[in-house]
Amino acid sequence: MYVPWLVDAARSTGYPVVEVPGWQTRGHGGMRVVEGVVGHHTATSDSAPGDYPSLDIVTNGRADLAGPLCNLGLGRSGTVYVVAAGCAYHAGASRWLGFLDVNDEFLGIEAESAGAGGWTDAQRDAYPRLVAALLRYMSRGLDRYAGHKDVCLPVGRKIDPVGIDTDWLRERAANPTVTVPQSVEILERITVTPPDGGEHTVRVFLSGSPGSAIVVRPRLGGDGSSKPMWVGGILAWGSDHAGVGHNPAQQPGYDARLTSHRRYDVPGAVWADVRYSAAEPFEIDLVG
């Protein structure tokens, strides 16, 4: 399977997320199952510039090993890079909790660090949050996180992630304590607070680009299920005040009820009116 929820899990950390183009279908085939997470460090030099200088290698591979080499990357800023939804060559010969050669069973995170134990404060906060989010999405416990050093065969073949103790990470994943910094958002996200559960309209402003879209996000409850809400229609206008796109509510088979996030493409729109009803606040991401 190609894991469709990687971006949602990454966003739930509160850190910025970069979708590496093509992530949805990247992999050495699909995952056979999705049963856990393995942590790594990239071992790229500290002097390499940028937030995630290993991005090209983990996506495209290196001379002796074809990419992808991880499912997710973690930059110095805590930004999460979604690389591959399918099987990535990150663990090599390995075993954990009865799983053998875990590449097509466990997701791999390659976090930017030279391998001498140096991590940014943002990474120390974001790494456990990302692990917790992924395990939550796959409904697995924290024992399903391990470092490459824990799962590698033969034992001792790998040391990564240096400076991220497995027990420490699990404890932090269970009890995130540091407030997420207000980083630059890749997308603009607005919160809509309905005055009541009736039908209302919220106007959102967009860039007018061909890729303009909105993503409506019902909130997740404490049990991980979302509170249902309804989007009864979207009317969008371009910069020439002409209507653009099609009201999705007029598509045959349109289901107004949302139980998870849904994307509506509104190419060329500079504003859009979203008709909704919801009992609880929800989020809208403005894209493009």
Ligand SMILES: [Zn+2]
């Ligand atoms: Zn590794």
